[in-house]
Amino acid sequence: xxxxxxxxxxxxxxxxxxxxxxxxxxxxxxxxxxxxxxxxxxxxxxxxxxxxxxxxxxxxxxxxxxxxxxxxxxxxxxxxxxxxxxxxxxxxxxxxxxxxxxxxxxxxxxxxxxxxxxxxxxxxxxxxxxxxxxxxxxxxxxxxxxxxxxxxxxxxxxxxxxxxxxxxxxxxxxxxxxxxxxxxxxxxxxxxxxxxxxxxxxxxxxxxxxxxxxxxxxxxxxxxxxxx
Numbered sequence: 001x002x003x004x005x006x007x008x009x010x011x012x013x014x015x016x017x018x019x020x021x022x023x024x025x026x027x028x029x030x031x032x033x034x035x036x037x038x039x040x041x042x043x044x045x046x047x048x049x050x051x052x053x054x055x056x057x058x059x060x061x062x063x064x065x066x067x068x069x070x071x072x073x074x075x076x077x078x079x080x081x082x083x084x085x086x087x088x089x090x091x092x093x094x095x096x097x098x099x100x101x102x103x104x105x106x107x108x109x110x111x112x113x114x115x116x117x118x119x120x121x122x123x124x125x126x127x128x129x130x131x132x133x134x135x136x137x138x139x140x141x142x143x144x145x146x147x148x149x150x151x152x153x154x155x156x157x158x159x160x161x162x163x164x165x166x167x168x169x170x171x172x173x174x175x176x177x178x179x180x181x182x183x184x185x186x187x188x189x190x191x192x193x194x195x196x197x198x199x200x201x202x203x204x205x206x207x208x209x210x211x212x213x214x215x216x217x218x219x220x221x222x223x224x225x226x227x228x
Contacts, residue, residue, distance in 0.1 A: 009078045010112070019107065022100055023048065023099065026100070047183055051092070051180055066207075069226075072211070074214055079210045083127075084123065088120065089181065090117045092182060094117055123206050126209035126210060127205040127206040129212060130206055134224075137224050161227070169204050175207065208223075
């Protein structure tokens with residue numbers, strides 16, 4: 001992993017499982033006539049179970065596929081989970097923290113909740129890193145010291161890292177279906193096609209951000225042709 005840009009694992013799945021166990025216990029203790037509270041707690045249970053289910057699929061299906069395709073072994077597989085986390089996860093973990101504290105349950109420390117709530121923010125940072133290093137990789141790969149070709153390099157870069165082009169790789173890897181997000185996220189009900197294309201591009205940038213952190217610029221340059 002890049003020495004200066006290091007990200008430690010937070011125990012994303014194991015801590016989500018701990019939270020799920022506690023929320024299930026709260027639901028089991030509720031009187032049967034508290035239907036609204038039961039319904040509210042059940043929604044959180046469903047959300048946490050979905051996160052665990054998708055996380056398991058990522059570990060068992062997506063990551064092995066990526067490792068075979070890219071000929072790499074991810075040292076910190078959890079970074080792939082973070083790369084696929086969406087901002088809507090904050091809503092889930094904040095609600096879980098609130099309901100557990102109300103019921104005098106403290107399975108995690110405050111900073112551990114903050115880590116889980118910020119998983120979507122981590123994905124955005126990984127995308128920022130990916131976007132930056134992809135640009136650098138393209139410049140290094142196609143560099144030509146002839147001044148007259150400088151404009152061609154810019155056009156080449158824009159062509160390779162366009163959202164439309166990144167979307168093709170996203171679809172090939174099926175990244176969009178592995179997103180960690182809220183069930184029936186209301187923000188997605190009226191999502192325009194342009195927004196979906198942008199999000200797919202961001203998922204690929206996040207993935208390449210992980211590749212850079214884990215394996216460095218040389219390997220990222222080696223994997224650049226997958227985008228073309």
